[in-house]
Amino acid sequence: MSAFSELRRSALNAVLSVVVALLLAPSAHAQNDPLPSWNDTAPKAAILSFVEKVTKQGSPEFVPEPERIAVFDNDGTLWVEQPMYTQLAFALDRVKTLAPQHPEWKDVQPFKAALEGDIKTLAASGEKGLLEIILVTHTGMTTSEFEKVVTDWLSTARDPKFKRPYTELVYQPMVELLSYLRANGFKTIIVSGGGVEFVRPWAEKVYGVPPEQVIGSSIKTQFKMQDDTPTLYRLPEINFIDDKAGKPVGINQEIGRRPIAAFGNSDGDLEMLQWTTMAGAPARLGMLVHHTDTEREYAYDRDTEFGRLDKALDAAPIAGWTVIDMKADWKQIFKD
């Protein structure tokens, strides 16, 4: 090889190195801290180590991309659930909106309590009372009409404590986690006890989760042709409750694969975490968000009406689930 061609080759190699470095730079940089709102404590380490293990080709714990399913509870895991589930706030506002068409509600429980904002009486009406309110406020219209009602409400409603739209009260560390998992070939699935059609209209914009990756509770719908237009009409009847032992059922029904990672925050997520992590396979990740931050959000666990964390908190150390201490482990709760 001549000195000239040698020189030319070196020059070419140098150029190529720069090009390669430039091409790799943004991704290398992003890999430096894919979870900037997480403190460098145990939960962050557990996430990073798990993702490394299951994505590393040739590792004994490698999981092929199509099987990388991660499931997330919504209320209290991805967004705020106090002082009451957002969907309940929506339902109570709907009662007020619909009240003029129902003058009888002024004297009938649980509607009287809903109209008067009497949460104590409302809570005392129990599951039956709440169900009655949900059915009256969530049905009797087409699916498209309901989507519009939800979207309109979210655009104006404000959280009572933070005075911000509910869709801004999503946990920034969890939003980063969703992105990080997707960047590593995971499908991120929401498995909510809340209504699937209450979450779908905004999940894609806020979480990057498309409608087909949202599982939730649902009411029955009926196909109807209305003047040559096909519609799905929402009937006042529960179809499926996607909570507790219902969560693995919903996951199997709609996904048909067992997840390899599950994130929850309450006893409603216990069975989902069991289903995900206790299958005998090597690498599985179970995590619980523990609300410990009175100042920046709320602190609650065993004694709360919404998002009780009791049995699952006891199960965590035995099952090897990581408990996220919001106060200690999260640098930031919400996006500024």
Place this chain on the structure above:
Amino acid sequence: MSAFSELRRSALNAVLSVVVALLLAPSAHAQNDPLPSWNDTAPKAAILSFVEKVTKQGSPEFVPEPERIAVFDNDGTLWVEQPMYTQLAFALDRVKTLAPQHPEWKDVQPFKAALEGDIKTLAASGEKGLLEIILVTHTGMTTSEFEKVVTDWLSTARDPKFKRPYTELVYQPMVELLSYLRANGFKTIIVSGGGVEFVRPWAEKVYGVPPEQVIGSSIKTQFKMQDDTPTLYRLPEINFIDDKAGKPVGINQEIGRRPIAAFGNSDGDLEMLQWTTMAGAPARLGMLVHHTDTEREYAYDRDTEFGRLDKALDAAPIAGWTVIDMKADWKQIFKD
């Protein structure tokens, strides 16, 4: 600009053209005939024209990738459904397998008919009789156990006419269509009247459709911890019938978006095609596979027990759905 730099630029352009041509060549070639098992008749033209319209950036009918949902019936649309639905053949074989544990079946209908292969009496037992057979043969085990039973059966069972495994009796033109749509950014979803857990175990391998993109009829399951192992147990109770008006309901429940293309072959697909194509949007594709080929497969429509095509065939010209004439439009039915 000097004559030399002009010349250099032309030379560079020439090189670039060759590089670009080489880079594009394989894809251009594939685009030449993405549907080689289809004859050059109207249905193929309709598919190609539809895909071009919805994928062409800037076209008034452009559809963003996440909204490119195509739904496919399974029995009779993607694979053979005569002389009876494959899942029914499976159920009848299961009755024979389970018979030793049920000596009483020898004298009780519809089991007696099933054991004797007396299809006429079996059919006469109606929906109630068939349901009884489905529940007995499809439940009373975990979801994992059922998956194994299905997989084992498919590996040995042979179709009575073609003497081939059922999973080889999938329509090659439709397999090409599934791939072609996916290559153009579509999600291809199976929406089967058959059991979702009967289709999922093989849909990925045979159709390239992952479990989470299979919707179907289902039976109820129950979450149970068995010696520290979480399982889903199949109960003898129907959960959902994904047929006729149930198909749009199932699509909305699991996908949450309205499809832009739908493929079926029977009256069971009528509402799915209506839901897909009659939404008032510009570009929608509805297609019906019409079984017209006695020689290479079967010919049937209005008068058949399995896959009756009657109302939907009448609706097609009015709704603008394309009818695929298997004999005339398909070069090949199965893979050799």
